[in-house]
Amino acid sequence: MSNDSKKFELTRKGAAALAVGALALVGAAVGATVLVEHRLHGHGHGAGEAHDHGAHDDHEEGHADAQHRGHDHGEGHGHDHGDPAGHPHGAHGDEHAGGKLRLSPAMIENAGIELLTAGPGKVAVTLRLPGEIALNAEGVAHVTPRVPGAAREVKKQLGDAVKKGDVLAVLDSRELAELQRELLAARERLTLAEASFARQETLWKEQISAEKEYLAARQAVAEARIEHRSAAQKLGAAAGAGGGKGGGYALIAPIDGTIIEKHIAVGEVLKEDTQVFVIADLSTVWVNVTVYAKDLHRVHVGQAAWVTAEGTPAPARGAVTYLGHVLDEGNRSASARVELREPDRAFRPGLFATVDVSVEEVDAPVVVSDEAIQRVDGKDVVFVQEGDAFEARPVKLGRRGAADPAGQGARVVEIAEGVAAGERYVGKNSFVLKAELGKPEAGHGHAH
Template sequence: MNFNNDSKEPSRPRVPKKQAVAIAVVLALGVMAGVGIMTFAGKSSGEASHAHEEAEGHGDGEHHDDAKTASAKGGHADAKAHADGEHHKEAGMEAGKEEHEGSISLTPEQQTSAGIVVEAAKPATLTATYQLPGEVTFNEDTTAHVVPRVPGVVESVPVALGQTVRKGQVLAVLNSPTVSDQRAELQAAQKRLQLARTTYEREKSLFEARISPQQDVQVAEQAMQEAEIAVTNARQKLQAVGATVSSGSLNRYELRAPFDGTIVEKHIALGEQVREDANVFTVADLRTVWAQISVPAKDLPLVRVGDSVTVRATAFEQSAVGKVAYVGSLIGESTRTAQARVTLQNPNAAWRPGLFVNVEMKRDSFEAPITVTTDAVQTVEDKPVVFVKTATGFIAQPVQVGRTDGQRVEIVQGIKAGVSYIAVGSFIAKAELGKSTASHAH
């Protein structure tokens, strides 16, 4: 059975060829239009996103201006260039702000009123110094420890601690049995001497009259000479203990000042029983004192007798120039240092024994290419700085310092020769820097 005719689908109408070409062209134009619309929408979305980011960085007003500028120029590239320019401008403003905050502005009037002096860093010839610790002590050549030399009871003490006394002035009066015995011995010897002289004169007269033999004259002469020796011995005993030969009473003993000076120690009171070796007074002539220096073994070759040194007090502003008078030959077992000594003139008694000092000694001179004054160097955040002059004021320039002679400091790194800096009054600039830093922190 033939089913070919029955199984065939119904025939479709044929489309003319010209009409098919027209339909294809319309579809192609539609696809291209769709692609264009999508591209424009994506581009608009990107520009809007970029404009939104730019608005967050610059504010709403700048966003609208940038958008208008970008629209007028007709391209995203122009808007991006504008955004980069604004970014660099803001970065410059921030850098200028930081420079302004680090700069200290001081008008010429303020500098004059504050005593600020500006100089230029320059080369100089420096004489390096080094310091050794020391202590002011009494001049032992003009210091005396007054002891009674005889036991006794204190009857009076007419002087006080710290009083200035003259040579021979009475410091204390003692009641001493020893002195009484010595004076009595002297008086007895004087009486015996007087009798011996009388006997000798009589025997000599009898011998000349041929009444007494010459032997009697010789015996009388010997007795007289022995009496003279006894008197001399008793007198010298009194002189040895510092007692006078004659006094209102036999037991009165007077302690006297050995020279002009000041009573710096007193260990005696009224009614006290004192021994013959008790140190009851210390009298010192403070017109000269010693500065005792502890010299480490490694520095001994640098310290020589006759070297000129500068002694500075550590407790207050006081200095004096002296010369090394003595350098010890021995090194202490525990301290490993030797003792040196400088004699200082002390007319105003400013150098008091017990005062700690620093002794500055000079070394060889050297040429420093860049130096500033010692007052110019300040410490900021534990680093040495020098306040350098700029177009807007002064800035704290970190530096590396080298050797110094006490007046000028060598600058190893940080500034160059000829740079203007605050030579005097830099602490004013440091105070202003601290104020500005605290204000910026808040």
């Protein structure tokens, strides 16, 4: 090979080596840029601490060279994460760190957020107990036929409201027809006995017949009257006010109320112990309450109570009418009863209920709505308005209860520390602010 050829190969090899070196230098510069940018963003995920300072210094020169090539992050993207004044996130980052939020008027209106004023008020301290809504056992009537029979007609249906004396159904009864026949026979025998006695009495007075015949006629009348009275009592006991002619028998409503059970159909043969209808007076309901042993000294007959259950529109106010004297051996609790008068139909027997019994009434210097209390980072907070922002302010809670024992029973909480009288706070829908505070972008200080 000639010397010119060797020179040419050396020149090509040198150029390739120079190109590889240049690419390595550019790669190192880009890597340094990414690393420094990564650290400026705070996304090290712990890896940044693992690098020693020497490695960091080695990349600084490459980063400067990358900036010289036009890869400066601040110029290339129009914002500098290292300068809070130039980054829109930095404007509110401190406020979010302190638990503050800014919501536009539109967001406040759309979320249904209610602003209230903290101040002094009464707190009816309540004891919360579990319960179950039940029928008023004193207002329930079971309608059964007094004699067996077949249903001829059914006049009332399940859910119908009835008045005392209304005919519920009509039965045909052979037993009743037999009792009616016996009464008619006894009545005829009594009529004949009375006529015979009258004739014998006249003859005896005229001394036409013997006294013996007169006395026998009088005895027959007495026996006929007893027989007639007995037959009438049997028929009355069997049919009551529903007795009719020809074996017809009417089932009568014994009280005003609503039919809550019905077990009869036309043609059905019913025995005398069949529970045909159940009528309940729903103008009052009972709430059976469980009172644990530790709370027995706080509950007394006559105390006001508020009852809530799933699906009920608002708490219903009642009173404790009964407190048991014997504890259940299983759970060491006593039974109590709260009576609700004219409750909403949503308070249906069978529903589990929560019962708040009023045990004490106190005057508190600062009270807020119970809806205002939220839990943030394991602390009770109230969102207090400060200018155009809301601060999640930690509070120390006092006694809980109702605002007015004689009224609607709105739930309030005494504030021992954290909110002063006169401050504005979020009551209804305060959970919306808690949700906003917990969003991931809140940690970066996004303004709302």
